[in-house]
Ligand SMILES: Nc1ncnc2c1ncn2[C@@H]1O[C@H](COP(=O)(O)OP(=O)(O)O)[C@@H](O)[C@H]1O
């Protein structure tokens with residue numbers, strides 16, 4: 001369960017103050033698949049970053065299973081993120097010096113949980129249709145393949161919460177469909193709570209719920 005209370009984020013650009021999020025209240029129950037929509041610049045990525053504890057709010061709270069993550073130190077947040085959150089970036093963020101398999105094993109190693117890691121990584125890569133690509137480096141993979149590696153990596157630790165920022169934004173529609181089907185299957189099988197930022201109608205329609213942001217506020221949900 002994700003609870004967001006009176007969440008604001010403002011930044012000081014040096015010359016003026018920008019209010020990016022102006023008071024967001026949300027409750028996303030366990031297992032729900034929520035789509036966040038809204039025009040470019042409405043604050044979607046900022047909100048997702050706050051849900052992941054990748055950034056600090058100006059005020060307000062983000063509670064994951066009742067725990068206010070905005071009060072955690074960076075170290076404690078990193079530990080909690082490892083236990084609870086998988087994050088998929090629009091631009092993949094794979095490590096270029098690691099193979100597909102090594103990229104997926106990495107979070108398991110960082111969590112001190114790498115026993116059977118190679119097998120789990122291969123099983124996940126197989127699942128996303130990348131059998132035969134285990135030893136490829138990111139530059140040797142297409143955008144769609146890289147995004148599928150990123151997805152396998154996000155699920156490596158079986159996170160109860162999966163956050164994704166426009167995961168199909170850089171993909172052609174056929175590959176986008178493959179990624180969406182995978183997300184749906186993993187949501188169903190693992191009961192993961194999923195929050196996805198998307199512009200895409202097909203993805204939004206597959207969600208249990210659509211949350212629309214406009215100018216830093218939730219305008220419908
Ligand atoms: N570091 C920053 N400095 C200045 N403006 C920012 C910064 N981060 C975000 N913004 C502004 O905040 C608004 C919301 O950004 P963002 O959350 O990325 O929106 P979205 O993901 O909905 O397109 C945008 O107008 C953006 O320009």
Ligand SMILES: [Mg+2]
Pocket residue numbers: 044045046165
């Ligand atoms: Mg964005």
